[in-house]
Amino acid sequence: xxxxxxxKGAEEAPRANAMTVLSYLLGGLAFWGFVGWLxxxxxxxETLFLPIGLLLGLIGSLYLIITQYVRS
Amino acid sequence: MYSAAGEEGCHLFNDFGCGFEAPxxxxxxxxPWVDFGLPMTSGITKYALVLVVALLVxxxxxxxxxxxxxxxxxxxxxLAELLVGFIRDQITRNTMGKxxxxxxxLMVALFLFIFSMNVMGIIPGLQLPVTSNLAYxxxxxxxxxxxxxxxxxxxxxxGAHFKARLVPGGVPAWILPVVVPIEAxxxxxxxxxxxxxxxxxxxxxxxxxxxxxxxxxxxxxxxxGAPNIGLGLLSTGFSAVALIGFLVFxxxxxxxxxxxxxxxxxxxxxxxxxxxxxxx
Numbered sequence: 001x002x003x004x005x006x007x008k009g010a011e012e013a014p015r016a017n018a019m020t021v022l023s024y025l026l027g028g029l030a031f032w033g034f035v036g037w038l039x040x041x042x043x044x045x046e047t048l049f050l051p052i053g054l055l056l057g058l059i060g061s062l063y064l065i066i067t068q069y070v071r072s
Numbered sequence: 073m074y075s076a077a078g079e080e081g082c083h084l085f086n087d088f089g090c091g092f093e094a095p096x097x098x099x100x101x102x103x104p105w106v107d108f109g110l111p112m113t114s115g116i117t118k119y120a121l122v123l124v125v126a127l128l129v130x131x132x133x134x135x136x137x138x139x140x141x142x143x144x145x146x147x148x149x150x151l152a153e154l155l156v157g158f159i160r161d162q163i164t165r166n167t168m169g170k171x172x173x174x175x176x177x178l179m180v181a182l183f184l185f186i187f188s189m190n191v192m193g194i195i196p197g198l199q200l201p202v203t204s205n206l207a208y209x210x211x212x213x214x215x216x217x218x219x220x221x222x223x224x225x226x227x228x229x230x231g232a233h234f235k236a237r238l239v240p241g242g243v244p245a246w247i248l249p250v251v252v253p254i255e256a257x258x259x260x261x262x263x264x265x266x267x268x269x270x271x272x273x274x275x276x277x278x279x280x281x282x283x284x285x286x287x288x289x290x291x292x293x294x295x296x297g298a299p300n301i302g303l304g305l306l307s308t309g310f311s312a313v314a315l316i317g318f319l320v321f322x323x324x325x326x327x328x329x330x331x332x333x334x335x336x337x338x339x340x341x342x343x344x345x346x347x348x349x350x351x352x
Contacts, residue, residue: 017342019266020258026266027258032250060250067242 021065028061029054092291095283100204100276123202126188133184156180163338168345175344182212183337186271190329193279194322201329204275206268209336213268216340224347236350267339274332278325285321289314 036053040046104115137148145153159180164172186203193201202208224233237259238252292311298304 017339019263019270019339023258023262023266024254026262027256028254030262031253031257056250057254060247060254063247064240064243064251064254068240 021069024061024064025058028057028059028064030057032057032060092288095280095287097280099200099280099283102200118200119202119205119208122192122198122200123189123208125198126185126192126202129191130181130184130188133188155184159183159337163334163341167338167341168348171348172341172345175341179337179341182340183333186212186336187330187333190275190333191326193275193282193329194325201275201279203271203332204279206272209268209271212336213264213271216267216343217264220343220347223344224350227348228350232350233347263343267336267343271332271336274328278321278328282318282321282325285314285318289318 032053033050034053036049036051036056039049039053043049101114102118104117107115134152137152140146141149156176160173160176164176164179168175189202189208191201192198193204221233224237227233228236238256239248240251240255243251289311292307292314294307294311295304298307
């Protein structure tokens with residue numbers, strides 16, 4: 001079997017595994033939520049940047065999931 | 073006021089006195105036989121013994137099924153071949169293509185080792201799945217994580233490997249500051265963490281569930297200790313339900329043990345295939 005055919009075989013496999021999608025969602029919320037929380041702490045706000053960070057993280061995660069797994 | 077065991081007084085005692093004591097997380101912290109007194113270590117516990125048994129079972133399986141390998145396989149050899157064929161066709165070929173055959177021995181060994189560690193949870197006398205202690209799945213998941221990096225770096229070079237894992241393809245440059253940290257956290261922290269926690273948590277929860285059914289069935293078996301025979305029969309009926317539940321869940325747990333070993337290997341294989349493939 002040629003190398004090209006091998007690569008094709010690998011490509012046909014289900015690429016979007018649920019764990020990666022889940023880790024995108026967790027990663028987005030965790031990272032940008034943390035950045036928002038830090039910003040609140042540094043700038044002395046109660047909760048202003050935390051929800052903004054969470055929202056940004058969620059949007060980023062969904063964007064990644066769509067570009068990496070839905071469209072391709 | 074009667075309890076489900078139909079008792080007024082006490083027919084079973086536990087560490088705290090009288091009554092039912094639900095099995096808790098103490099199941100997973102056996103008393104060490106040898107304690108070295110080192111910080112952050114548990115000493116030699118039942119886990120170490122069960123691990124050695126699991127290792128011997130996995131090694132023994134290969135020894136006895138393949139020591140007289142013939143072209144026309146014996147029953148044992150057919151079983152071993154069936155396992156290898158299953159992992160090759162269902163996992164490595166599916167996720168890595170023909171190149172995956174290189175990793176077939178690793179994946180087969182991982183599968184059988186994890187499965188035998190899991191199955192120790194329902195072997196009478198041992199009854200402790202090794203993977204219900206986070207340390208054991210953690211070592212395996214970290215090993216796969218290091219291998220994932222090694223394969224990617226060897227195939228594409230360090231720069232291209234980390235770029236492919238940090239910078240998602242087909243994303244406009246102005247969005248990158250938002251998505252690169254997500255990709256980094258996802259690939260280098262959360263994915264290895266979920267890889268180990270998924271195996272650990274299912275085995276932990278499954279074992280606890282079985283323990284609750286068994287302890288409940290044992291506690292409620294109180295035919296003669298109850299104040300009258302009616303209550304005695306009632307409590308024994310409850311006990312029977314719990315023990316039937318225990319048997320049903322034991323069978324179900326055996327299935328879950330195989331599935332979790334399969335999923336661990338499948339995920340390892342998906343990650344390695346992704347590292348081989350490079351940028352997408």
